[in-house]
Amino acid sequence: MAVLVNLQLRVYPEKREEASGFLKRILPDTRAYEGCQGLHWTENIEDPSHIELFSLWDSKEQYDKYLQWRQDSGVMEESEAFLDGDPVWRFFRVDQTY
Template sequence: MPITAMLDVHFAADHLADGPAMFAEILKDTRNFAGCLRVDLLADLDDPAHYVAYEVWESNEHDLAYRAWRQGEGATQLRDVLDRDPVLTKFETAVQS
């Protein structure tokens, strides 16, 4: 069953220009990872530091494999440009329209 993962991040004030560009570049690898169905980078209209990666995965197992890869070989420097820890929330579809 597909799942949706949302990674909520806040960029440090001195990384408002380069941080989102770095995140967009990182998400290219996410899109190409096995089981990734979709990735969008959402920008908060009221807060230029706040972004959310909206990811749809074929299954929770695919997402878990991706997260494990990001902890090892696929690690990035994203945390270096954030002002707090990112928050990952996963969802399953409760009602489909």
């Protein structure tokens, strides 16, 4: 069953460009990862330091496998340089698509 993953990030305003460069570098590999059907990078209109990523995956298991790969690669530690707080993950089962 497909799952929509919402990853919420808050970045230090003075590190926004660094965060942007980081995401531009790593997100193509996310999109190419097995099980990823699509990916959107969004920024809050009123607060650009609040970034949310929305990705659609074949299953939660596929996302978990991807996340483990990211953790093993050191990407999570690298992101700590610009994150203002812990990332927040939310997972939604996709019941209907229109």
